[in-house]
Amino acid sequence: MGEIDVPHYFLCPISLEIMKDPVTLCTGITYDRSSIERWIFSSKKKTCPVTKQELPDSDLTPNHAVRRLIQGWCIANASNGVERIPTPKPPIEKAQIIKLLEESRLPNLQMKSLQKLKLIVSESERNKRCAESAGAGDFLASIIKKNYVSTEEKINNGFDYTIASDEALSILYHLQMSEEGFHSLIAKNGEFVQTLTRVLQQGHYQSRSYAILLLKSIVKVFEPVHLIGLRCGTFREIMNVLRDPISNQATKAALQILIEICPWGRNRVKAADAGAVPLLIELILETTEKRVCEMVLVLLDQLCGCAEGRAEFLGHSAGIAIVAKKIIRVSHLASEKAVRILYSIAKFSATSSVLHEMLQVGAASKLCFLLQVECSMKIKEKAKEILMLHSRAWKNSPCIPLHLVSTYPSL
Incomplete structure (x- = not known):
């Protein structure tokens, strides 16, 4: 003033x-x-x-x-020069939102009501929580689930129901529900993950982006039994988000979902069968972003914990080389995960050709280098264990530089 x-x-x-x-x-x-x-x-x-x-x-x-x-x-x-402050609008009440949700059930009022709800939700965090307590999350999920159907069913009596579904999807994302709200949504809308999978399969880029971001929030509150029961189709659509990037935010959401779900049941195998490993290797070859690189290495570490994942990893010509390259260069977490990946390969899939490749691309040399530099004891011990596993094949190799030979651990 x-x-x-x-x-x-x-x-x-x-x-x-x-x-x-x-x-x-x-x-x-x-x-x-x-x-x-x-x-x-x-x-x-x-x-x-x-x-x-x-x-x-x-x-x-x-x-x-x-x-x-x-x-x-x-x-x-x-x-x-002091301006009069306008009389504030009265805050939205729960009863008003419930009335709006009831109106949204009528086809001729649905779009108009959804647009009003979207405006209300966008105004404040209080309105979001008020809408959630009024049951907006469950209602929006039911619209998406009901209307995201096969192509021939999308238009009924001249009304394209996917338009309403996409609007409901947008509102549900912007509602930013609480953990309790997502628990309620899952309980009242069984198979909602399958609905989001259909959106990922059929929707345009904006709807697919909302779907993958919602799936990320839902997975965080899933019970283990739900995580174990995820279907192969969901894995395929998550891979399609990585294969055909919608946005950087969507890519990170897809990676985070995989990190959350892969440790459970046979999900590592499902991810490997859906083509996760080569996609992740291509992604880490292209990215310059630290966080994306870390997430990819976390996932590759998880996937190399199963035979199917290791087979896919070794089937990519750049797998071992790019993982070895990331040691020391990105972050402590990236180095730790990269060494763990090499450990899985060296311990469980160490054919003569694999050991030769690890020498040729400098993986063995990088492990020796780790013993000389400042890094955590956890990483050093894992690197030492790999080198000792294959000391006969590597210790006297000309592929290991002379200045690193003295570092090679003795049996």
Whole structure:
């Protein structure tokens, strides 16, 4: 407000800006609605910022007295360039959202109602949580599940139901549901993962992006029994996201999903059968991003823990070379996972041709180098174990530089 002296009780204690919609917590402290809602809903803090008291609920009571004082002060200082603060809109109530969801069930009102819901959800974190508590997540999931069907069923009586499904998919993603909300969605909409799989198969790029991001959130709250039961078709569609990148965010989501699900049951085999290993090797050959590189190496480590994954890895001409190259160059995590991959290959798939290739591409030399440089003992011990496993084949090889020969561990 420049040179104008603003009364301190007009300022929000969090943002120190003049309040536009003052509300009071149960602790008696007044805040601007947008600031305290961000504190409670986005930051997920359950205490009063000023008093530090626990908040038994998130009820916000409009402080009409302070709002009238602020409005009066703005009018009195209009000649100094102070603009009158508009009267705030009343916050959305749960009953209003329930009514909107009911209207969305009618085909002639569905798109209009969904667009209203999208606008409400986009306005604030409070509105998102209000919509979730009103059952919006379950309802949106049911629309997507009902309408993402085979091509011949998409248009019924002149209405393309996938348009509504895509709108519902967008809203469901932007709703950013809580863990409890996703648990409820899964419980009430069985086979929803199969619905998302169909979206990945049939949808346009934006819908596929929302689907893979939602799948990432759902997988995080899955029970092991659900993870073990994932179908091969879902793995194939995840691979298609990696094969035909939608966006960097979608690629990372696909990688994170695989990291979450591969340790369970036969999921490593399913991923290998779906072509994960060559795709991951091609991805790590192309990427320059540290996080993507780390995620790929984490996955390759998991997949090389099964015979099918190792066979696919060794079937790619660049597999051993690119993994060895990433040691030391990316991060501690990348080095650890790269050494673990080489360990799996050296211990379980060490044919004479594989051992020769590890020498030729410098993998054995890189392992010797690890014993000379500063890195964790965990990595050094794993590298030493690999070198000792195949000391007869490697120790006197001219492929290991002379300055590294002295590093070679003795039996």
